[in-house]
Amino acid sequence: MIIGVPKEIKNNENRVAITPAGVKTFTKAGHQVFVQKSAGSGSGISDQEYSAAGASIQDNPEEIFQKAEMIMKVKEPMPVEYPMIKPEQIVFTYFHFAASLELTEGMMERRSICIAYETVETEDKGLPLLNPMSEVAGKMAGHIAAYYLALPYGGRGILMGGVPGVKPAKVVVVGGGTVGTNAAKVTAGIGANVTILDINLNRLKYLDDIMPKNVNFLVSNQHNIEQEIKDTDVLIGAALIPGAAAPKVVTEDMVKMMPENSVIVDVAIDQGGCIETSKPTSHSEPTYKIHGVLHYCVTNMPGAFARTSTFALTNTATICYGNC
Numbered sequence: 071m072i073i074g075v076p077k078e079i080k081n082n083e084n085r086v087a088i089t090p091a092g093v094k095t096f097t098k099a100g101h102q103v104f105v106q107k108s109a110g111s112g113s114g115i116s117d118q119e120y121s122a123a124g125a126s127i128q129d130n131p132e133e134i135f136q137k138a139e140m141i142m143k144v145k146e147p148m149p150v151e152y153p154m155i156k157p158e159q160i161v162f163t164y165f166h167f168a169a170s171l172e173l174t175e176g177m178m179e180r181r182s183i184c185i186a187y188e189t190v191e192t193e194d195k196g197l198p199l200l201n202p203m204s205e206v207a208g209k210m211a212g213h214i215a216a217y218y219l220a221l222p223y224g225g226r227g228i229l230m231g232g233v234p235g236v237k238p239a240k241v242v243v244v245g246g247g248t249v250g251t252n253a254a255k256v257t258a259g260i261g262a263n264v265t266i267l268d269i270n271l272n273r274l275k276y277l278d279d280i281m282p283k284n285v286n287f288l289v290s291n292q293h294n295i296e297q298e299i300k301d302t303d304v305l306i307g308a309a310l311i312p313g314a315a316a317p318k319v320v321t322e323d324m325v326k327m328m329p330e331n332s333v334i335v336d337v338a339i340d341q342g343g344c345i346e347t348s349k350p351t352s353h354s355e356p357t358y359k360i361h362g363v364l365h366y367c368v369t370n371m372p373g374a375f376a377r378t379s380t381f382a383l384t385n386t387a388t389i390c391y392g393n394c
Contacts, residue, residue: 071101071139072137072138072139072140073103073104073138073139073140073141073142074103074104074105074128074134074135074137074141074142075088075103075104075105075106075109075125075134075141075142075143076131076134076135076141076143077106077108077109077131078112078145078373079148079150079151080146080373081352081353081354082353082354082373082374083112083144083145084111084112084113084373085112085144085145085373085379086110086113086144086376087162087383087387088103088105088142088384089115089380089381090115090120090123090125091123091384092384092387094123094124097123097124097125102126103124103126104125104126104127104133104134104137105120105125105127106128106131106133106134107127107128107129107130112376113376113377113379113381114376115380131151131154135154135155135159136154136156138159139159140160140161140162141159141161141162142163142387143161143162144164144380144383145370145373146165146166146173147163147173147176149172152176152177152179152180155177155180156180157182158181158182158183159183161184162185164186164187165177165186166188166341167184168314168315168341168342169339169340169341169342186313187200187383188312188313188340188341189312191312197312198386199383199387201248202379202383202385203372203382203383204248204249204252205382206371206378206379207252207337207371207372208248208249208250208251208252208256208308209252209253209255209256210371210372210375211249211252211306211308211335211371212241212252212253212255212259212260213256214335214366214371215241215253215257215304215306215333215366216230216239218333218335219333224331224333224359224364225331226329226330226331226332226333227331228303230262231261232261238260238262238263239257239262239303240262240263240265240301240302240303241253241254241257241262241264241265241302241303241304241305241306242265242299242302242305242306243264243265243267243306243308244290244306244308244309244320244344245266245268245290245307245308245309245310245338246266246267246268246270246273246274246277246287247308247310249306249308249310249338250266250268250308251266251277253306253308253337254266254285257306258281258285259282264284264285264286265285265287265288265298266281266287267287267289267294267295267298269289271289274288274289290309295319295324296324296327299324299325299328300327300329302329302332303329303332303333304332304333304335305320305333305334305335306336307319307320307334307343307344307345308337308338309338309344310338310341311341314341315341316338316341316344318343318344318345318346319344320345321346322346322347322361325346325347325360325363326361328361328362328363330362330363331362331363332364333363333364334363334364334367335366336365336366336367337371339351339368339369340369343367347363347365348365349367350367350368350369351365351368351369352369352370353370353374
């Protein structure tokens with residue numbers, strides 16, 4: 071098979087879909103790999119490293135799409151890339167179709183074979199290609215929330231971990247999956263008072279066993295969410311329905327209840343967001359305010375930590391590709 075890896079063009083997307091180790095795996099199995107020039111530069115991988123691993127370096131994306139039978143990307147194709155996709159060409163990437171009718175119709179028109187990372191499941195219903203990026207995004211959410219709590223950046227001027235004699239920040243995490251767990255680890259580790267809400271009691275019991283004492287747990291329902299966000303400093307949206315649009319578990323009326331200059335980080339924005347006031351943003355313009363609440367809703371959060379994210383993703387993805 072001829073495998074093509076174009077350079078990502080989404081706003082501040084610096085990840086790349088393959089590492090030199092992945093190239094070696096494919097070429098050893100008899101496949102050809104074409105990588106666009108400087109595709110790995112944002113992740114600290116040079117063209118020379120790809121060449122040494124057996125890849126052929128191509129100057130432009132048109133060559134990649136024209137020659138390849140399978141395209142490996144990280145983020146969904148941008149509209150300018152649609153015309154380059156050929157009928158029956160396999161495209162392996164994070165599509166998040168549930169959040170974009172335009173993208174869905176665009177790929178249907180191209181008659182491509184679309185395999186979405188976020189919907190690949192193991193026999194036990196695990197999401198092996200989504201989990202590494204959920205880990206990154208979850209941990210990022212904690213750091214980002216701590217940053218934007220600072221008064222100069224639009225927050226309440228509250229230090230996440232507080233100091234002796236002064237309360238730490240209150241953090242509410244809606245969703246106790248991979249994103250929510252990692253967000254809670256970071257914010258609790260800094261010293262915040264954290265509450266995780268989830269609809270799965272067994273998951274809450276498990277988290278209660280492994281989390282530190284400054285993490286509390288509640289069943290996720292309208293009443294509990296309303297009560298918790300009235301005095302929260304940070305709300306992290308981490309609700310997920312695999313392959314479907316994220317449920318709107320936090321309504322606009324609930325957001326209105328939040329304190330002035332509190333912070334929302336909606337990690338579920340790739341799937342449309344789980345907070346009603348969320349709308350997609352980019353790393354160039356990451357935040358906005360509605361009802362006095364600062365929202366951070368970047369649709370490719372892990373792209374900010376490209377090297378970590380690239381290697382985390384490809385550790386799993388190369389295995390998956392090899393077995394597809």
